[in-house]
Amino acid sequence: MxxxxxxxxxxxxxxxxxxxxxxxxxxxxxxxxxxxxxxxxxxxxxxxxxxxxxxxxxxxxxxxxxxxxxxxLGLSRRWSVALVGAGRIGAALVAYPSFRERGFEIVTILDNDPEKIGTRWNGIAIGPVERMEEAFRRNPAEVAILAVPAEAAQDAADALVRVGVRGIMNLAPVRLRVPEGVAVKHVDMAVELESLSFALRHLVR
Amino acid sequence: MxxxxxxxxxxxxxxxxxxxxxxxxxxxxxxxxxxxxxxxxxxxxxxxxxxxxxxxxxxxxxxxxxxxxxxxLGLSRRWSVALVGAGRIGAALVAYPSFRERGFEIVTILDNDPEKIGTRWNGIAIGPVERMEEAFRRNPAEVAILAVPAEAAQDAADALVRVGVRGIMNLAPVRLRVPEGVAVKHVDMAVELESLSFALRHLVR
DNA sequence: CTTCTCTTGTGAATGATTTCACAAGGATTC
DNA sequence: GAATCCTTGTGAAATCATTCACAAGAGAAG
Known part of the structure; x- marks a missing residue:
């Protein structure tokens, strides 16, 4: 398979x-x-x-x-999703309508920028990353979308695994290490662009 | 290879x-x-x-x-990039620093929202999609990043090919059809999430 | 200068994925 | 109800990718 x-x-x-x-x-x-x-x-x-x-x-x-x-594909059930990282990429994802249509419901948003904490996106108050455990106690999630800077990604992933997340969609340009039993999908824009660049090398000029 | x-x-x-x-x-x-x-x-x-x-x-x-x-990988040269679609995803990409670091320079931004046309992102004025040809005459690009809604993606891709784009990074949830000699990379969040969902089906509960 | 250690580069073996070819079996027509 | 037309489902073949095993060769040590 x-x-x-x-x-x-x-x-x-x-x-x-x-x-x-x-x-x-x-x-x-x-x-x-x-x-x-x-x-x-x-x-x-x-x-x-x-x-x-x-x-x-x-x-x-x-x-x-x-x-x-x-x-x-496991889409006949609802998945609760935690969004970690409320930057521009996070903003784009929250607004992406397909998520909800497919049964992925964002229930928690975390960030570490004091400016953002407390503001609401789609009716969800942004919480501080340090209080992940508390946030998960209130709104548990099986899935996380990781949209933080590269340097912060591995720590955030570790924390997510600790609070019980079983699947991570990672948008940071880092290869995450996670234990057995946790699934990770990497959406790596840089890799994509570079493989495009490779293809072009042989097409352009 | x-x-x-x-x-x-x-x-x-x-x-x-x-x-x-x-x-x-x-x-x-x-x-x-x-x-x-x-x-x-x-x-x-x-x-x-x-x-x-x-x-x-x-x-x-x-x-x-x-x-x-x-x-x-073809990264020792500069690539000029046109961004088509100045929505939230487009905004996230323009701000993504790796692009420029890797030699991908956004030289043109197009959208079809009259509200946005004329405003500047990173010093680049957003132009109307219908005037793509004109925009490309001023600022040609070999590569395009396509960040428009699914319904608009194929038309935009056709237009991009007509004005000479040789590589497209497509973020819309559509499989683009392009002629020989044009490279496409799909970054398909929905597919990624669904394959994550499939993996979880066998991990959770 | 010989020996030992280390790590590359690569043909061969294995494993995975895709393509092919065709028998099996519904639906439709006469 | 036989014959024909289609398209599925699936072993077998072919292709593609990864892993393995080891000779080749560079450097360090004695």
């Missing part, structure tokens, strides 16, 4: 959601593949990892497959 | 830059690997794709390797 297969499931789900709005009832692996930029066999292999949801000769029923994918 | 190898190079470079500041002259593949969360042999294989930069029995000289990696 590879990481990349899972990410494709997420893309399939998105495509199915866009389709549903257009009223399509049935979709073939080839069509789904086209929307996502992969191949029919790939789609079928990915789905077959979790069962057989299609009907031969016809394709996949959009709505049921959508439900099934949401279920597989 | 796999995508993942390139991304690791970027991580090695970052580690080397952090080291250099601490005055370390020589680093072994094992040590570098540790900082990046991979293995010695992996580091050596990755580097050997581009030549042999180490000395046996000793390791790699930090500074020269750093220079070499920057070169390989």
């Amino acid at each position: 590879s990481e990349s297969a899972i990410r494709r499931l997420s893309l399939y789900l998105r495509a199915l959601e866009e389709m549903g709005d257009d009223g399509e009832e049935i979709v073939s692996s080839r069509l789904l593949a086209e929307r996502v930029g992969t191949t029919g066999p790939q789609v079928r292999k990915d789905l077959s990892l979790f069962g057989s949801f299609g009907t031969r000769g016809l394709g996949y029923a959009v709505r049921p497959l959508r439900v099934r994918l949401r279920d597989i | 796999s995508e993942s190898a390139i991304r690791r190079l970027s991580l090695y470079l970052r580690a080397l830059e952090e080291m250099g500041d601490d005055g370390e002259e020589i680093v072994s593949s094992r040590l570098l690997a540790e900082r990046v969360g991979t293995t010695g042999p992996q580091v050596r294989k990755d580097l050997s794709l581009f030549g042999s930069f180490g000395t046996r029995g000793l390791g790699y000289a930090v500074r020269p390797l750093r220079v070499r990696l920057r070169d390989i």
Whole structure:
């Protein structure tokens, strides 16, 4: 069950959601593949990892497959999210509507800037990072979004693990070390830009 | 030359830059690997794709390797960047200092909100998206950062390709279709969160 | 100058992922 | 209800990536 297969499931789900709005009832692996930029066999292999949801000769029923994918991805439940770091990136994320739509609800926001502490974002009062434990006692969260400067990221991650966070989406340009049983996803803009730069080196001039 | 190898190079470079500041002259593949969360042999294989930069029995000289990696990744030149979409995500990116440090210089900012057009960010006046061609004639860019809503992303990407952009870093939750010869990197928060959710499904409760 | 220690660079082996090819089996038509 | 048309589901093959194992070679020590 590879990481990349899972990410494709997420893309399939998105495509199915866009389709549903257009009223399509049935979709073939080839069509789904086209929307996502992969191949029919790939789609079928990915789905077959979790069962057989299609009907031969016809394709996949959009709505049921959508439900099934949401279920597989763990999106049929609510996840409570703590946002650590109320800088510009944090601000962008709080405003990102997909989070809530997908069942990720920000319940706690922490920062260490005295200017910000006490102000409200989306109705949530920003608390001091040092009081993480207290904040989690009031509003526990399974997931954290880490949007602090690189230097502060590892300490914040350690603290998050201590208060029981099981998944971290890290936006700081640092590779976090976390114990077994805690999942981390890195969204690393610098790495992305640099790999773009590498690709360009061979395309430009 | 796999995508993942390139991304690791970027991580090695970052580690080397952090080291250099601490005055370390020589680093072994094992040590570098540790900082990046991979293995010695992996580091050596990755580097050997581009030549042999180490000395046996000793390791790699930090500074020269750093220079070499920057070169390989295409970071030893300046890249002009156009930012399309001056929302919250755009704001976060403009303020992100690593961009400039890495040689990516934002020279143009475009949006379609009349409220924003004309205001200045970091000294750059925000122009209207419809006048992209004009903006590019004044300030050409090889790279674009696309931070617009999903619905607008494909059109914006098409326009960017028309005015000569060769690399797009896309932050909208859409898979862009671009012609051969244009590189795209997707930073897809939703996919990331959902794959985190999948991992958690098996870790929590 | 020989020996010992260390770490690179790399072919070979292993493991993972993707692609292929096709049998299985619904739906539709005549 | 047989024949035809489709598209799935899936082993097998091919490709791609990582790990392993070790010869090659640099430096240090005696």
